[in-house]
Amino acid sequence: MSLLEVQSRIADSCKKAGRKPGEVMLVAVTKSQPTEKIIAFLEQGHRIFGENRVQEATEKFMALREKYPDIELHFIGRLQTNKAKDAVRIFDVIETVDGVKLAEELAHEMQRQKRNLPCFIQVNTGDEKQKGGVSPAELEGLFLFCTKQVRLPVEGLMCIPPAHEIPDLHFALLRNLAQSLGLKKMSMGMSADFDSAIRYGATHVRIGTALFDIT
């Protein structure tokens, strides 16, 4: 699908859900996509992108930022504590805070670099062993640590539902958790399930395949 088509699908989903299209941000996930494709999106006016590797994002986006300073780059992958410094340098939003060590290091780097990046806590809504994110049971503790102890600017929650489950229950759970913590932003929904995510209140949908697969 073209960027325009995806945007119009998002607008349709919003309409069906009784929401305004402006309430949902499209994060174009460009992991493993070449720079030319990103430039094509930039030329169409798109500015919000998602990458899941610090190194790859640095290689692709450092140069692009000079020409397009208003890019908003979201980190959506697993972040190792020792990469926090580089992540704070290149990204604008960190969507995958999932532990106290990482939160502490991110807060420290933000202070050092004087860059205050909005953060999301990733919640492992399916309690999957191999997946990043904090378990729902430990979310409140981590949230309080982030906001009270290290003053990390946590603005929302993010989740990636288990691959072979109907995502709706996970979206509903994330919404309830966000509400209980007074958080307004929710990053949920990908190519296959953004319509449902928008129904449950997503403010950010992260879409890769639908934008880049021309089949």
Ligand SMILES: *Cc1c(COP(=O)(O)O)cnc(C)c1O
């Ligand atoms: C790759 C990725 C996406 C995009 O998924 P698609 O199904 O290709 O739209 C979204 N979120 C995360 C965390 C990803 O790694």
